[in-house]
Amino acid sequence: MAEPGKGVIPGKLAINVQKRLSRAQEKVLQKLGKADETRDTAFEEMVVNFNKQMAEGTKLQKDLKAYLTAVKTMHDASRRLQDCLAEMYEPDWFGKEELDAAAEDIDTLWLDYHQSVTDKSLISMDTYLTQFPEIKNRIAKRNRKMVDFDSARHHFASLQKGKKKDEAKIAKAEEDLGQAQKIFEELNVELQDELPVLWESRVSIYVNTFQNLAGHQEKFHKEMSKLSQNLHDIMTKLEEQRQLKRGCTAAAKTRDGAKSEEANHSESASSPPERPGPPSSRPPSRLTPSPDQRQQHVALFDEEDEASGSDADKSTATTKQCEPWSGVNLLNWDLEILQPVTLPASKVGCWFIEVKVCNFSRAERSKNGFTCRHLTTF
Numbered sequence: 001m002a003e004p005g006k007g008v009i010p011g012k013l014a015i016n017v018q019k020r021l022s023r024a025q026e027k028v029l030q031k032l033g034k035a036d037e038t039r040d041t042a043f044e045e046m047v048v049n050f051n052k053q054m055a056e057g058t059k060l061q062k063d064l065k066a067y068l069t070a071v072k073t074m075h076d077a078s079r080r081l082q083d084c085l086a087e088m089y090e091p092d093w094f095g096k097e098e099l100d101a102a103a104e105d106i107d108t109l110w111l112d113y114h115q116s117v118t119d120k121s122l123i124s125m126d127t128y129l130t131q132f133p134e135i136k137n138r139i140a141k142r143n144r145k146m147v148d149f150d151s152a153r154h155h156f157a158s159l160q161k162g163k164k165k166d167e168a169k170i171a172k173a174e175e176d177l178g179q180a181q182k183i184f185e186e187l188n189v190e191l192q193d194e195l196p197v198l199w200e201s202r203v204s205i206y207v208n209t210f211q212n213l214a215g216h217q218e219k220f221h222k223e224m225s226k227l228s229q230n231l232h233d234i235m236t237k238l239e240e241q242r243q244l245k246r247g248c249t250a251a252a253k254t255r256d257g258a259k260s261e262e263a264n265h266s267e268s269a270s271s272p273p274e275r276p277g278p279p280s281s282r283p284p285s286r287l288t289p290s291p292d293q294r295q296q297h298v299a300l301f302d303e304e305d306e307a308s309g310s311d312a313d314k315s316t317a318t319t320k321q322c323e324p325w326s327g328v329n330l331l332n333w334d335l336e337i338l339q340p341v342t343l344p345a346s347k348v349g350c351w352f353i354e355v356k357v358c359n360f361s362r363a364e365r366s367k368n369g370f371t372c373r374h375l376t377t378f
Contacts, residue, residue, distance in 0.1 A: 019148065025151075026147050038149065043188065043195075046192065047139060050132075050136075050199070053198065054136070056202070057129050057202070058129065060125060061122070064122045064125055064209075065122065068114060071110070071117065072114060074110070075107075075114060086100060086103055094234065094237050094241045095237060095238065102230050109220060109223050109227065116216045117212075117213060120213075121210075121213045124208060124212075125205070125209055128205045135194065135198065139191060141187060142184065142191055146188075148180045148184070149180040149181050149183075152177040152180040153177055153181075155173050156170070156177045
């Protein structure tokens with residue numbers, strides 16, 4: 001046993017031990033049915049509601065803590081994602097500064113949301129639950145005092161029923177009964193007043209908790225929606241800038257190709273065309289018509305001019321088209337000499353000369369004595 005002065009009074013300890021033994025004995029008698037038990041159905045229902053309310057509040061508190069843990073986890077994931085985007089985003093890309101500012105705003109928004117839910121929902125829930133342990137202890141104390149009251153009542157009744165009545169003991173038992181009844185009734189009345197109020201308070205605490213949570217969620221998601229839209233616009237403009245740059249690059253390549261092709265074309269156009277060289281094989285000899293034959297050719301050309309007098313306008317137009325050939329000498333043209341035709345001995349051998357002439361003036365035809373596809377016999 002503890003020594004006096006060490007925080008435990010021997011007399012009080014003995015009283016507590018005696019009370020516990022008395023309570024245990026009374027419970028055994030009540031379970032055996034040898035002693036009646038004070039019952040309060042209304043209070044028992046209050047206690048059931050209290051236990052249910054405490055369990056629901058404890059679960060809500062636990063779930064709120066889990067939700068805030070998830071919010072913090074989501075915040076960390078969002079921060080890492082924004083940091084990754086900032087590292088990959090090159091400085092010369094569109095909206096680099098706006099992107100960094102949006103990342104800071106998103107981080108701040110997550111912090112504010114976590115703190116707001118903690119202050120307005122979780123802390124209020126913690127405050128609400130702090131009263132339950134104290135009330136639970138008072139309910140337990142009330143139950144113990146009820147057992148003490150039942151024990152005192154049974155002891156007083158047993159003394160009264162005894163054959164040998166000891167007035168001193170009866171008086172002492174009556175005094176103990178009155179004291180036990182007073183303590184029990186005081187606790188019972190207090191709890192009967194508090195428990196219904198506490199049961200009704202759950203509605204307001206649930207309303208405030210979820211109303212604050214919903215309000216903070218609405219504000220958070222509204223602000224986050226704006227920041228997300230800004231981020232979306234930055235990415236859209238970056239893509240448009242990339243497409244525009246790609247189009248400009250393609251146009252520049254096309255323009256460079258066109259310039260190169262034009263330069264090649266100009267180079268080809270500036271180079272003089274190659275003049276045809278002399279044919280590899282020429283006829284073995286040129287034949288010059290005799291003066292008599294030239295006179296015959298001139299006569300033939302005169303007849304052709306008279307026949308084509310009605311087409312003077314057309315001949316003029318044709319002559320204009322052939323003006324580039326006005327200085328050409330037909331004697332310098334190559335003649336296509338055909339081999340002599342083999343005839344019987346009684347026939348004379350002939351040479352056929354085919355001269356290709358394109359609409360020359362009358363003076364030139366008179367001078368040269370040739371006509372188109374004219375056959376001359378030598």
